[in-house]
Amino acid sequence: MADLISNVPDGPLADKWTKHKNTIRLVNPANKRNIDIIVIGSGLAGASAAASLAELGYNIKCFFFQDSPRRAHSIAAQGGINAAKNYQNDGDSIYRLFYDTIKGGDYRSREANVYRLAEVSANIIDQCVAQGVPFAREYGGTLANRSFGGVQVSRTFYARGQTGQQLLLGAYSALSRQVAVGKVKMYNRHELLDIVKIDGKARGVVVRNNATGEIASHGAHAVLLCNGGYGNVFFLSTNAMGSNATASWRAHKRGAFFANPSFTQIHPTCIPVSGDYQSKLTLMSESLRNDGRIWVPLHKEDSIAIREGRLKPTELSEERRDYYLERRYPAFGNLVPRDVASRAAKERCDAGFGVNKTGQAVFLDFASAIERYGEEQANIKGISIKDREAVMQMGREVVSAKYGNLFQMYEQITADNPYETPMKIFPAVHYTMGGLWVDYNLMTTVPGLFALGEANFSDHGANRLGASALMQGLADGYFVIPYTIGEYLADDIRTGPISTDHDAFKAAEIEARGHLSSLINIKGSVPVDDFHRKLGKFIWEYCGMARNEKGLKYAIKEVRSLRAEFYEDVRVPGKLDELNTELEKASRVSDFLELGELMCNDALNRNESCGGHFRDEYQTPEGEALRNDKDYTFVSAWEYTGQPEKPKHHKEELVFDNVELKTRSYK
């Protein structure tokens, strides 16, 4: 039986949010000045929430581990942000964006949240333009759009291949403006160690200043977790090196349920792993699939020849190539959603058709796009298309204007020139759809503790569509939380300041300090990264693109013993009360080692395939995901019971009143 209440308002889908906004409780401006809110993280969700709440009059403290709020990992998002503006007159609408997102998520997200997301999407673009975000424009001066994987309309707004950077700098500027007027206090190089609860409510945090090692408490009437996703469980991912799950996991240990932890997104177009020293993986924007064609050789002997350097990919004739996405999914071709594209690449590589030394890569080829654009330009300029050199040159220029920075980034890393030879790509961990369970108001199962952006679970189901992460982070921060937090804070207008003299703060500080000291005192022989790498390998192998019962059970066993080994033999040099980068890593890895096990448990519990969660046991004869709507149309939310080995399972039934659950087909 389902036991979680989502607090979704009644009424028709399209009216729910408006009705909710009209009836939600408000806090009057004079009272807002007496209310303190803590924001953890300064990315799109954190910066937009902190700025917007400060504008309303609340007192904000914002904590983040980087040296400047502008460095949060939202900055690295490349491709774009969706909005149902229908500027292209191509049939887009709020409903269609909602429908694409629900379908893309393989019907495992909450209808009302997704509809709200689509509804506020248009406001986000307006807000960002007003802040001075330099989106791409047409010659007529209007905003430009492009299409993105998994949809058939052009609704993605972009700023070359650096959309995340420009949106974050917009939010950062709004935040900076509030810092200047004294409504937001910033705490850089600070990391959350614990959530402090008083009478069951989140009333503050314990943080460590990573620059000095000082541990301190801060009280507030509400705490917002905007700390991003947990993809770094895998060690190798497209996340930044410092991205971590500590804030989410410590909140989980204090009573916040963790929802769908096994729903992770493996992005199809990343630069393949090159060696054991590798510290992170680099994404090549999904927008490249608009023009790039993905292929491997049709014959295994050609793959082997390419791997051994005897054959160049450009020498292989068209008939000897297998454009496998175009072959398997003629309707969407290279633009199938990420989960589908990733699995298809894995399938070809597992079958022996991989094209780099490790056999774990496929080609992303721009030759035909260069030719097509070149001929188009030749026609415009009245140059004969028989002048192939001129055609190709003009084609390269068009491609460069669209993807120049990505091509440069690729060449920088691989020393291959993608204008001359196809890129080699392979799927890599990118985004986590799972996260802290939240209700319609974005509140976790701990009263007063909210989760926004990638840190929550609610909008992307089992697979996120491209250009939706930026949309969700900003929707939550700019347009949802400023309303929904009032419902909770309306009860706090007479509470007064939350003092950190309370015993709960003292106890949490002692516990946090104790945990860090114990890590230093192990004085073992193995550096933290070695444990992290091993954990990542287990999770990638057994809880990555494909999972099965036997593998998951094995991984759980191995992760447990790795965890035991960590507490016996990790080596953390240096001291607690100073800058100590190894201690920071050890603290984060101690949480990953527990979260990794929960991910496997969650994957084991879900006996179906949906979105990014593909169980070998549940597939169609053609190898497509086989969902089980009868038994699994629910959100799994896990409760921490005091032991990471024994999580308690809760369910939120997903009710679909407005869409019919169909088999996702991109064929």
Next chain:
Amino acid sequence: MKLTLHIWRQRDSETKGEMVQYIVDDVSEHMSFLEMMDVLNDNLVKKGEEPIAFDHDCREGICGMCSMVINGQPHGPQKGVTTCQLHMRSFNDGDSIYIEPFRAKGFPVVRDLIVDRSAFDRIIQAGGYVSVGTGSAPDGNAIPIKKEEADEAFNAATCIGCAACVASCKNASAMLFVSAKIAQLDRLPQGKVESKERVSKMIAQMDEEGFGNCTNTGACSAECPKEISLENIARMNRLHLKSTISPT
């Protein structure tokens, strides 16, 4: 390949620092520069020594967190890249490499190669924004903006705030950074409204933080990983002059 590294070690801003020599073997040309530093740190930890502290995060050249002056150049020898994008194929077996922090009066050393760049945040807080509150924006297409202007604003906006411009400048001037933000917003109608106040406030804050003035050597732009143009400084100076003559 085998490399000899000379790395700046400094306990904190109060303690005197020094160059310390380290040898690393088994460096692959495919490694990034920071992965080479990881290998060195891994060896140091295994020997029970304290690893070298350096700032880094996204490792794909966009967050602006990594720094380091490598052989006298901020972000190393290659043009248009950050330290994290630099690969060891830019070096040869047997090379000596000198690694130092970004040095400037406005950037006190925190530890080893980490410096405190929060002065940049304070400059943005002084006026590097459009004063628009959440919810009060008109439709995105209400104000058409010429593609060329939007593209130029974008070019200025690609600044990652890494501070290589300051580190490369003999005057430790922050004018490339400051002017990039001013020029971005000045090129857009929504930002132009506050241009004059913005330029005065941001320059005042820049001076207060102890950054020097521009003497047009162009080192900042040459070393900038995003190749931000010097034209932005010219634009800022023009605006500054205008705002001095007629402040409103």
